[in-house]
Amino acid sequence: MTRKNQVKREISRYIFLFIGSILAAIGLEIFLIPNNIIDGGIVGISIITSYLSKLPLSLFIFVLNLPFLFLGYKQIGKTFVLSSLFSIVSLSVWVHVFHPIPGLTSDVLLATVFGGIILGVGVGIIIRSGGSLDGTEMVAIIINKKTAFSVGEMVMLFNVFILSSAGLVFGWDRAMYSLIAYFIAYKVIDITIEGLDEAKAAFIISDKADEIAEAITARLGRGVTFIDGKGGFSGNDKTILYSVITRLEISKLKSIIYDKDEDAFVTINDVSDVMGGKHKKRAIH
Secondary structure (H helix, E strand, O other): OOHHHHHHHHHHHHHHHHHHHHHHHHHHHHHHHHHOOOOOHHHHHHHHHHHHHOOOHHHHHHHHHHHHHHHHHHHOOHHHHHHHHHHHHHHHHHHHHHOOOOOOOOOHHHHHHHHHHHHHHHHHHHHHOOOOOOHHHHHHHHHHOOOOOOHHHHHHHHHHHHHHHHHHHHOHHHHHHHHHHHHHHHHHHHHHHHOOOOEEEEEEEOOOHHHHHHHHHHHHOOOOEEEEEEOOOOOOEEEEEEEEEEHHHHHHHHHHHHHHOOOOEEEEEEOOOOOOOOOOOOOOO
């Protein structure tokens, strides 16, 4: 990659970090916070602390994340921490800007759903662009290196504690709405990061491998790799087809396979990322 292209890539990445921060601030200040619904992580702690102290939320989002950014710089890497710092500073600024604006709705359910969606899109864009808004994720990554707990388990443990605290401050009904908002945001983050065209890896074992491969290439436009294998029970030589498709193409793939061979053995697995080859996957950065 040339220096010019690298600079353009970095500028594009920071633009998306900025956009993600704006969306996250809208989800928080225009929908969730006016209805006493909180997010998880450091933002959730900041909302509770701001409510109790009457000090600006933007201040707490920035200050409470600083120790985690320092830990992340030591343990994870400079690029990730700088991207996260930029996102956190942007979020703090936009939270301050949007704070005087009254909430768009006083219907708690609507605020929960739309706030969770918008927040999830914003956070998803930031994560997809190489940053983070939540210091607890950095702690979870560090702890994961030293314990048997996964990053997801650690983040969930932190958030159970934080959302439970919301029940003591705002009431248990608001804590339950906060849990719904967190779940919605969590799912939307996944969709934003992976996209609706999330990649899937298909392994197909069939006696009609050539016909199936030809049909996949012709009808789906996907490449197919032939892998030599051997049946564990029969001891016979087998041809295994490997192809990467999108989630939206699964149904069509199954139809293609069973049109050719109803006895074909098929497994379809998640793929975290795809690079190179002829598989094109949309990406923000």
